[in-house]
Amino acid sequence: MLVYTFRRILAAVPVLLTVAVFVFLLLRLTPGDPAAIIAGDMATPEQLERIRTSLGLDKPIVVQFFSWFWLLMQGDLGTSLISNTPVSGMIAKHIEPTISLALLTIVLSVAIAVPLGVLAAWRHGTWIDYTVMTISVVGFSVPVFVIGYILIQFFAIDLKWFPVQGFRSITRGIGPFLERAVLPSLTLASIYVALIARMTRASVLEVLGEDYVRTARAKGLKEKTVLFRHALRNAAVPVLTIIGTGFALLITGVVVTESIFNIPGIGRLTVDAILARDYPVIQGMILLTSGIYVLVNLIIDLSYSFFDPRIRY
Known part of the structure; x- marks a missing residue:
């Protein structure tokens, strides 16, 4: 297991290095003068020179890269051109709402979708199966902002809950946190419940006809034990992939939901940086997003070996 883990970590290093090179070249290879792009059309020569100096654009590109990479290894993502504050501090300020919302959304989605998917597979072809699939289709079809506004109207305005x-x-209490996080989490969970439920149903349905499931039933095990211990565990690999990918998407920012519920998360920070052409913040967000995807994929790969030990070989 340790060898498998070490190999997976080594495989992630070239990906991160490639992303770092791309992020570094994002500004340097932009057509035109990067300082003029950042400062705008009305900038004076003194302002342009100050920006070039602050970004190190007056040095050879190889020297720029190694200087930038050395600062990156120390956790220095640069300074925002708009607010003149460290990018790492801005990300740290906005990442807590996003992580909290993502964790609550995934917990709700898994708690609802996995039992529904197993139940639909167990009662394949019945009204239960059709009901679960109908709910999944609705969850995919209705835009997330429509669900958000419906929940606001019903639970916040009409019922005042x-x-x-x-x-x-x-940190200010679980009650106040849940009071403001339940509605956005339910809004996002509507999509992931549909996705995870469909994947769980398809995976469990595929393994229900296997010999080990028939053997477990022949031994007289309870149907609940057969479904969740034998069938679901062996069908968990694709389900884990969907859950991990969904969590990574949530962490990297859900702009629409954060805008509807006025949540100061990563998504809004990214959009504001793009609109303001704040390149250091944009670079920091790309690095953060890439790192999260690599980390989540690593965790997913390692979890595969827990459910199916043959994968590590």
């Missing part, structure tokens, strides 16, 4: 918008850190 939850606030309309805002975010509270979990």
Whole structure:
């Protein structure tokens, strides 16, 4: 297992290095003067020179890369051109709402979707199966902002159970945090419940006809044990892939949902940086996104070997 883990970590290193080179060249290879692109058309020569100096554009490109990469290894992602604050500090400020929302969304999605998918596979061809698949189709079809506004209208405005918008850190109490995180989490979970339920149904349905499932039933095991211990575990690999990919997507920012519920997360930070042409923040967000995807894929690969030990060989 340790050898397999070490090999997977080594395989992720070239990916991260490639992303780092791409992010570095993102600004340097942009057509035109990068300083003029950042400063705008009304910039004075003194402002352009100051930007070139601050970005190190007056040095050879190889020297620029190694200087930038050395700072990157120390956790220095640069300074925002708009707010003049460290990019790492801006990301740290905005990442807590996104991570909290992503974790709650995935927990809700898995808790609802996996039992529904197993139940639909167990009762394949019945009204239960058709009902679960109908719910999945609806979850895929309805845009997320429509679901968000429906939940706001019903639960926040009509019933007054939850606030309309805002975010509270979990450090200020679980109650205030859940009070403002439930609606956006349910909004996002509507999509992932549909996706995970369909994948769980298809995977479990595929293994229900295997010999080990028939053997487990022949031994007199309870149907619940057969479904969740034998069938679901052997069907878990594709389900884990969907869950991990969905979590990575949530972490990298869900702009629409964060805008609807006024959540200061990573998605809004990325959009604001793009609109303001704040290149250091954009570069930092690309690095963060790539790192999260590599880390999540690594965790997914390692989890495969837990459910199917043959994978490590």
